[in-house]
Amino acid sequence: MPLMVDLDRLRADIEALAMIGTISGRPGINRPSFSAEDMAGRRWFMARCAEAGLSPSMDVVGNVIARWEVGSGPPIMAGSHLDTVPDGGVYDGPLGTCAALEAVRVMQAAGITPARPIEVVATADEEGRFGGMLGSQALTGQVDPAWLERATDAEGVRLWDAMRAQGLAPERFPEVARPPGSVEAFLELHIEQGPVLEQAGLEIGVATGVSGCFNWTVTLTGVANHSGTTPMHLRHDAFAGLAAFAGRVPAIIEDVGGEQTRLTIGKVDLAPNFPHTIPGRATFSIIGRDTSEAVMRAVAEACRRELDQACRAHGLDLELREESWLAPVSLDAAIARTLEAESQKLGYRTTTMPSGAGHDAQTMQHLAPSGLIFVPSVGGISHAPEEHTPWPDVERGANLLLHGIMALATR
Amino acid sequence: MPLMVDLDRLRADIEALAMIGTISGRPGINRPSFSAEDMAGRRWFMARCAEAGLSPSMDVVGNVIARWEVGSGPPIMAGSHLDTVPDGGVYDGPLGTCAALEAVRVMQAAGITPARPIEVVATADEEGRFGGMLGSQALTGQVDPAWLERATDAEGVRLWDAMRAQGLAPERFPEVARPPGSVEAFLELHIEQGPVLEQAGLEIGVATGVSGCFNWTVTLTGVANHSGTTPMHLRHDAFAGLAAFAGRVPAIIEDVGGEQTRLTIGKVDLAPNFPHTIPGRATFSIIGRDTSEAVMRAVAEACRRELDQACRAHGLDLELREESWLAPVSLDAAIARTLEAESQKLGYRTTTMPSGAGHDAQTMQHLAPSGLIFVPSVGGISHAPEEHTPWPDVERGANLLLHGIMALATR
Numbered sequence: 001m002p003l004m005v006d007l008d009r010l011r012a013d014i015e016a017l018a019m020i021g022t023i024s025g026r027p028g029i030n031r032p033s034f035s036a037e038d039m040a041g042r043r044w045f046m047a048r049c050a051e052a053g054l055s056p057s058m059d060v061v062g063n064v065i066a067r068w069e070v071g072s073g074p075p076i077m078a079g080s081h082l083d084t085v086p087d088g089g090v091y092d093g094p095l096g097t098c099a100a101l102e103a104v105r106v107m108q109a110a111g112i113t114p115a116r117p118i119e120v121v122a123t124a125d126e127e128g129r130f131g132g133m134l135g136s137q138a139l140t141g142q143v144d145p146a147w148l149e150r151a152t153d154a155e156g157v158r159l160w161d162a163m164r165a166q167g168l169a170p171e172r173f174p175e176v177a178r179p180p181g182s183v184e185a186f187l188e189l190h191i192e193q194g195p196v197l198e199q200a201g202l203e204i205g206v207a208t209g210v211s212g213c214f215n216w217t218v219t220l221t222g223v224a225n226h227s228g229t230t231p232m233h234l235r236h237d238a239f240a241g242l243a244a245f246a247g248r249v250p251a252i253i254e255d256v257g258g259e260q261t262r263l264t265i266g267k268v269d270l271a272p273n274f275p276h277t278i279p280g281r282a283t284f285s286i287i288g289r290d291t292s293e294a295v296m297r298a299v300a301e302a303c304r305r306e307l308d309q310a311c312r313a314h315g316l317d318l319e320l321r322e323e324s325w326l327a328p329v330s331l332d333a334a335i336a337r338t339l340e341a342e343s344q345k346l347g348y349r350t351t352t353m354p355s356g357a358g359h360d361a362q363t364m365q366h367l368a369p370s371g372l373i374f375v376p377s378v379g380g381i382s383h384a385p386e387e388h389t390p391w392p393d394v395e396r397g398a399n400l401l402l403h404g405i406m407a408l409a410t411r
Numbered sequence: 412m413p414l415m416v417d418l419d420r421l422r423a424d425i426e427a428l429a430m431i432g433t434i435s436g437r438p439g440i441n442r443p444s445f446s447a448e449d450m451a452g453r454r455w456f457m458a459r460c461a462e463a464g465l466s467p468s469m470d471v472v473g474n475v476i477a478r479w480e481v482g483s484g485p486p487i488m489a490g491s492h493l494d495t496v497p498d499g500g501v502y503d504g505p506l507g508t509c510a511a512l513e514a515v516r517v518m519q520a521a522g523i524t525p526a527r528p529i530e531v532v533a534t535a536d537e538e539g540r541f542g543g544m545l546g547s548q549a550l551t552g553q554v555d556p557a558w559l560e561r562a563t564d565a566e567g568v569r570l571w572d573a574m575r576a577q578g579l580a581p582e583r584f585p586e587v588a589r590p591p592g593s594v595e596a597f598l599e600l601h602i603e604q605g606p607v608l609e610q611a612g613l614e615i616g617v618a619t620g621v622s623g624c625f626n627w628t629v630t631l632t633g634v635a636n637h638s639g640t641t642p643m644h645l646r647h648d649a650f651a652g653l654a655a656f657a658g659r660v661p662a663i664i665e666d667v668g669g670e671q672t673r674l675t676i677g678k679v680d681l682a683p684n685f686p687h688t689i690p691g692r693a694t695f696s697i698i699g700r701d702t703s704e705a706v707m708r709a710v711a712e713a714c715r716r717e718l719d720q721a722c723r724a725h726g727l728d729l730e731l732r733e734e735s736w737l738a739p740v741s742l743d744a745a746i747a748r749t750l751e752a753e754s755q756k757l758g759y760r761t762t763t764m765p766s767g768a769g770h771d772a773q774t775m776q777h778l779a780p781s782g783l784i785f786v787p788s789v790g791g792i793s794h795a796p797e798e799h800t801p802w803p804d805v806e807r808g809a810n811l812l813l814h815g816i817m818a819l820a821t822r
Contacts, residue, residue, distance in 0.1 A: 194640025211639060215686060225791055227675035227698050228622060228767030229605025232664060234791070239676055243657030246650065253643060264638035265650055266686045268679055275626060275677045275696035277794075285686035287638050356639030380636050380645065383688075 002346060003110055003406070005102045005398040011391060013048060013098040017041055017082070018090045027385035028087030032153075033125035033134075034062065034162040041082045045097065045122050052105050054120065059176045060169040061138045062124030067117055068104050074184040075117035076409050077368070078103065078401060081126030081135065081360060088127075089387020091394075095375075096189040097122045099398035103405050114409035116184055123360050130159040134173075136363035141177035148173065183368035185335060185408045188361040189401040190372060191389050195380030196353060203396050204350040205374035206339045210362040211260060211289040211354055212296050212328035216303075219319040220311060224272055224280025238282035239270055241314040248306040256298040260354055262289040263299065291354040293327050328354075329362040332369035335408070339371050342403040348396050357382075373400050413757060414521055414817075416513045416809040422802060424459060424509040428452055428493070429501045438796035439498030443564075444536035444545075445473065445573040452493045456508065456533050463516050465531065470587045471580040472549045473535030478528055479515050485595040486528035487820050488779070489514065489812060492537030492546065492771060499538075500798025502805075506786075507600040508533045510809035514816050525820035527595055534771050541570040545584075547774035552588035559584065589778055596746060596819045597775035600784045600812040602800050604768050606791030614807050615761040616785035617750045621773040622671060622700040622765055623707050623739035627714075630730040631722060635683055635691025649693035650681055652725040659717040667709035671765055673700040674710065702765040704738050739765075740773040743780035746819070750782050753814040759807050768793075784811050 020041045021031035031038040042064050049056035049066035056066035064082075067075065080096025100120045107114065124135030130151040137143045148170055151159035163170045192198075197205050222236030246265055253261045264287045271281040286303060290296045304320070311318045336352060343350040353374070355362075361372040375397035378388040389397075431452045432442035442449040453475050460467040460477035467477035475493075478486065491507025511531045518525065534546030541562040548554045559581055562570035574581045603609075608616050633647030657676055664672045675698045682692040697714060701707045715731070722729045747763060754761040764785070766773075772783040786808035789799040 192640060193637050194642070195636075195645045196640075196642060199645060213639065223790075224795075225606075226604050226768055226793055227673060227677055228624065228700050228769075229603060229607075229788075229793070230673070230767070230791055231605070231607065231670075232661075232673065234606050234610060237675075239679065240657065240660070243654045243676075246654030247658035249651070250643075259642075262638060262641070262643065264648075264687070264689055265654075266638055266681075266688050266690060267684050268650065268681050268690075269684075270677075270679050273678050273680075275698055276675075277677050278675055279677060279679075287686055289639050356641070357637055358639075377640075379634070380641055381634075382637055382640070384635075 003106060003402060005099070005106055005395060005402055007391060007395045010098055010102045010394065010398055014090060014094050017044065017094045017098070020044060021084060026087060029084050029090060030086055031082065031084045032086060033083035033127060033129045034166050038083045039166050042122060045082060049101060049120060052101060053108065054104065060172040061134055061176055062168050063135045063139060063176065064122040066120040070113060070117055071115040071409070073116050074182050075119045076185050076187070076405055077119045077121050077183055078187040078405055079121035079123065080188050080190055081123045083125055083127050085127050085383045087385060088383055089385060091191045091387055091389050092193065092382055093126065095191060095394060095397065099189045099401050102398055103402040106402055107406065112406065114406070116409045118405060118409060126360055129153045133360060133363050136360040138173045138176040139178055140363055140367040142363060142366060143173050178367055180367065186361060186364035186368050186370040187401060187404050188359060188372050189397045190359055190374060191382060192374040192377045193357050193382035194377060197374060197376040198378060198380065200351065201349065202351050203348040203376070203393060204343045204400055205353045206336050206343065206350065207331055207355045207372035207374060208336055208352050209291055209328055209330040209354050210358060211291050211356050212293055213287060213289045213326045214296060214300055215323040216286040217283065217321045217323055218286060218307065219281065219283045221281050221317040222279070222315060225278045227276045227278055230278060235278055236315040237278050238316055239279040241310045241316045242268065242282040242284055244310040244313060245306050252299060252302045252306060256302045258290065258295055260291045261295060261299055262356060289356060291328050329365055331361060331365055331372055335369050335371035338407050339373060339400065339404050342407055343400050346399055346403065348400065371404060373397055373404070414517060414813060416517050416806060416813055418802060418806045421509055421513045421805065421809055425501060425505050428455065428505045428509065431455060432495060437498060440495050440501060441497055442493065442495045443497060444494035444538060444540045445577050449494045450577050453533060456493060460512060460531060463512060464519065465515065471583040472545055472587055473579050474546045474550060474587065475533040477531040480528055481524055482526040482528060482820070484527050485593050486530045487596050487598070487816055488530045488532050488594055489598040489816055490532035490534065491599050491601055492534045494536055494538050496538050496794045498796060499794055500796060502602045502798055502800050503604065503793055504537065506602060506805060506808070510600045510812050513809055514813040517813055518817065523817065525817070527820045529816060529820060537771055540564045544771065544774050547771040549584045549587040550589055551774055551778040553774065553777060554584050591778065594779035597772060597779050597781040598812060598815050599770060599772040600808045601770055602793060603785040603788045604793035605788060607764060608785060608787040609789060609791065611762065612760065613762050614759045614787070614804060615754045615811055616764045617747050617754065617761065618742055618766045618783035618785060619747055619763050620702055620739055620741040620765050621769060622702050622767050623704050624698065624700045624737045625707060625711055626734040627697040628694065628732045628734055629697060629718065630692065630694045632692050632728040633690070633726060636689045638687045638689055641689060646689055647726040648689050649727055650690040652721045652727045653679065653693040653695055655721040655724060656717050663710060663713040663717060667706070667713045669701065669706055671702045672706060672710055673767060700767060702739050740776055742772060742776055742783055746780050746782035749818050750784060750811065750815050753818055754811050757810055757814065759811065782815060784808055784815070
């Protein structure tokens with residue numbers, strides 16, 4: 001019988017964290033990074049680590065690290081984040097953080113002595129409130145000082161000010177960086193935040209990498225005119241141009257994309273946005289993702305061609321701004337194989353898959369071989385109060401994290 | 412040499428009215444119906460009528476009527492409205508109102524004695540601030556008392572309160588109604604508000620009717636989800652459904668519509684309207700118009716079919732609310748023939764055409780045979796500060812109104 005986590009204890013931790021950041025009258029969890037609630041969540045987690053006999057500390061950018069001083073050599077790090085999006089769910093972050101602590105508790109109770117130190121980590125600022133992933137970027141030496149200086153949230157609050165208000169020291173971020181070779185491996189357990197595992201009836205997904213992502217803001221400009229007096233063939237209808245482009249999305253994916261390509265038009269703003277007026281301007285987002293940067297480039301190129309074509313057909317001007325271009329990240333293949341093998345030994349219905357969302361593991365991969373375990377999200381829903389993962393799935397994910405840590409710590 | 416209007420005098424009137432409702436720092440004209448500026452415009456117009464020797468009066472709903480007591484029998488009415496949309500243009504309304512007064516001045520100066528009385532009319536509340544055309548509806552006995560009671564503008568101001576504040580008496584609207592047979596004919600000169608005349612190099616359009624119009628609010632509901640983690644084939648993307656429908660608009664018109672069909676998606680609101688989230692809800696307007704109600708019905712039916720199809724294809728729920736269904740109105744064919752003949756006698760490049768926009772003439776047609784003359788709108792632009800009609804076109808339109816009145820008044 002393999003070693004197993006104590007689901008009741010893990011569940012109690014996850015449910016306790018869900019009480020921190022609950023606002024009366026709002027269904028979601030609110031621990032935006034560097035808020036008082038976020039810090040309260042971290043302090044609660046430090047206390048839980050101390051109860052387990054670890055010596056937790058918070059670094060100058062807010063990462064909580066609780067080290068089990070055992071064995072020798074570079075440590076295995078395991079964990080996830082504790083901050084949430086506004087009105088977020090219960091599992092996104094706390095699952096992986098609490099499961100890492102639970103893995104240590106189980107090993108300790110079972111009298112297992114790993115060959116390497118284990119560090120339980122609760123990273124800071126993963127959810128992108130300020131546009132980055134400061135906690136894991138600081139750990140891996142990937143902070144851009146210029147960004148740190150100017151970063152603000154959607155309300156204009158400066159990252160710098162938010163951190164100072166919590167007693168943190170953003171200017172000291174270089175102290176946090178771990179030298180290359182100083183970490184043996186990083187493991188993260190996370191909810192999938194998508195419907196793939198649930199739809200396929202699978203229990204565990206081992207991530208092979210994280211999709212790259214381009215983010216465009218496109219403006220099509222035509223002529224706003226009276227909807228009754230302007231014949232169809234004399235229109236320069238910005239929305240008709242957008243619809244023509246949007247109608248080509250399946251063809252773009254079929255022609256130059258692949259199974260992992262995602263193209264999303266999530267935000268659309270028309271002007272004047274009045275029923276009786278032909279739209280003179282359409283501003284919209286295009287988010288393109290793929291696990292291959294070559295495919296991303298081909299999809300982006302095809303989008304440009306189709307936008308040009310829609311503009312020619314509808315007599316529109318095109319303005320395209322690339323907000324960001326993030327290359328795909330491959331996670332460590334050997335660790336993925338280890339996790340897959342451990343999952344199969346535990347009897348879980350397992351697949352490998354790319355991650356469509358960003359995670360700390362992709363940042364940590366720059367420092368150390370990293371692995372990422374997914375458990376199913378009901379309905380694929382995340383970043384919302386309805387986010388849910390059944391407890392048996394939580395248990396399977398935590399068991400795999402435990403056995404992954406043990407496999408790596410005894411290598 | 413046919414009788415001609417005095418363009419300088421007409422232009423001075425139109426330009427004087429454009430000074431009333433000008434707000435510092437805003438380029439457009441603002442005389443929304445029953446505002447102080449609207450009433451000031453009407454009082455200025457009454458004074459100009461009085462200077463011409465007419466006896467103007469304002470009725471209880473705000474219509475200004477200046478009667479030239481001459482000849483016998485039912486009068487010829489001629490005019491247009493004086494209220495404007497917010498930030499509207501110079502010509503929409505004042506052109507036809509001032510040209511009717513100018514026609515009377517020219518006839519008087521030329522010593523012409525019409526066989527019938529002439530009434531110059533400046534109707535109230537044509538632009539639909541409160542959702543109707545109260546002035547001409549009251550004159551023609553088409554006011555719905557329930558609507559009058561509850562009508563509000565976009566800011567929630569009650570029509571009733573706005574009228575009372577100006578000393579008008581909405582409850583006395585029945586006094587304004589003219590009995591059937593008491594008006595010989597109604598003539599209106601208006602800018603086209605569309606690009607058809609300009610594009611065709613024509614000078615005068617004689618309207619044969621006014622298109623009918625249906626106004627739908629459609630809501631497609633899918634599932635908002637993470638744009639990175641949700642594969643394309645597992646999405647319920649409300650915007651993709653809208654785009655699929657919008658892409659079918661040309662086919663709908665080709666299949667069941669005609670040359671006069673207009674289908675416009677002018678207003679689109681997505682939720683949550685966030686770049687990284689698949690749209691869970693798309694709410695949008697469909698405005699459909701045609702000169703044939705049978706075609707309108709076929710187009711509406713085809714829209715429903717295509718919406719159903721888009722919802723099936725994208726796994727969406729459909730909610731469709733019909734805000735209004737206005738049947739097309741045919742204007743008087745004999746008057747249109749008279750206007751066309753007079754225009755050709757004056758040497759103007761003339762066409763007949765339907766009107767895509769609503770006008771007082773369509774309401775007046777319920778009471779008396781009515782005619783509607785169009786002059787070109789530069790770029791088809793209207794309801795905007797850029798609305799423009801060159802003075803030679805204004806002159807031609809006013810000359811045709813003059814000769815139309817003379818032709819009808821001597822019948």
